Amino acid sequence: MSKQPPIIAPSILSADFARLGEDTARVLAAGGDWVHFDVMDNHYVPNLTMGPMVLKALRDYGIAAPIDVHLMVRPVDRIAPDFARAGASLISFHPEASEHVDRTLGLIKDAGCQAGLVFNPATPLNWLDHVLDKLDLVLIMSVNPGFGGQKFIPEALNKLREARRRIDESGRAIRLEVDGGVGVQNIGGIAAAGADTFVAGSAIFGAPDYAEVIAAMRRAIG
Numbered sequence: 430m431s432k433q434p435p436i437i438a439p440s441i442l443s444a445d446f447a448r449l450g451e452d453t454a455r456v457l458a459a460g461g462d463w464v465h466f467d468v469m470d471n472h473y474v475p476n477l478t479m480g481p482m483v484l485k486a487l488r489d490y491g492i493a494a495p496i497d498v499h500l501m502v503r504p505v506d507r508i509a510p511d512f513a514r515a516g517a518s519l520i521s522f523h524p525e526a527s528e529h530v531d532r533t534l535g536l537i538k539d540a541g542c543q544a545g546l547v548f549n550p551a552t553p554l555n556w557l558d559h560v561l562d563k564l565d566l567v568l569i570m571s572v573n574p575g576f577g578g579q580k581f582i583p584e585a586l587n588k589l590r591e592a593r594r595r596i597d598e599s600g601r602a603i604r605l606e607v608d609g610g611v612g613v614q615n616i617g618g619i620a621a622a623g624a625d626t627f628v629a630g631s632a633i634f635g636a637p638d639y640a641e642v643i644a645a646m647r648r649a650i651g
């Protein structure tokens with residue numbers, strides 16, 4: 430298990446887009462730690478969501494919490510710095526969507542953000558071999574990216590254990606995030622596999638009381 434305190438990052442992909450600022454503020458007031466901001470381009474993944482203007486609008490609205498941007502876009506380099514300028518705290522991308530992973534990590538850091546690498550269910554962790562020391566976060570996808578409300582893929586637990594081993598071996602305080610199908614019923618086992626940062630969309634925004642579900646998640650993490 431991780432030694433870092435758990436972070437719950439509600440995915441605003443499942444928020445009320447017609448009242449995005451208000452709903453985001455509500456989920457943070459209910460106990461969410463970070464805002465998970467899913468960027469989909471209808472190219473790398475078959476869906477289209479939010480760009481840097483929406484992120485800036487959230488900052489202008491007064492959202493002060495860390496914003497954790499998950500880029501599901503190809504190419505990555507042209508757009509990543511725009512999210513930094515718009516107010517992102519951390520930017521993660523998929524290694525197979527970048528021409529030069531090391532360069533993209535540098536671009537994100539130079540723009541003043543923390544950087545993360547994202548692994549789809551079938552993407553091997555060996556992308557980490559030469560860049561782990563440059564990462565602030567490793568994100569393990571427990572669904573195929575593109576949509577909220579999918580079912581957790583159990584094989585992600587093995588991947589989390591392996592990622593946890595690599596992170597611990599590195600001795601660096603790299604966060605291990607999990608995303609997809611996370612809810613009160615499985616978050617305890619996911620934490621036991623080594624995750625310390627939990628993205629949840631439909632489980633939180635689909636609940637009548639955000640505070641209640643976030644508190645139940647924290648209890649299950651232990």
Ligand SMILES: O=C(CO)[C@@H](O)[C@H](O)COP(=O)(O)O
Nearest residue numbers: 440574575577578610630631
């Ligand atoms: O990146 C994605 C989907 O591609 C996620 O962040 C989803 O938004 C998670 O949604 P739930 O599975 O928790 O409903």
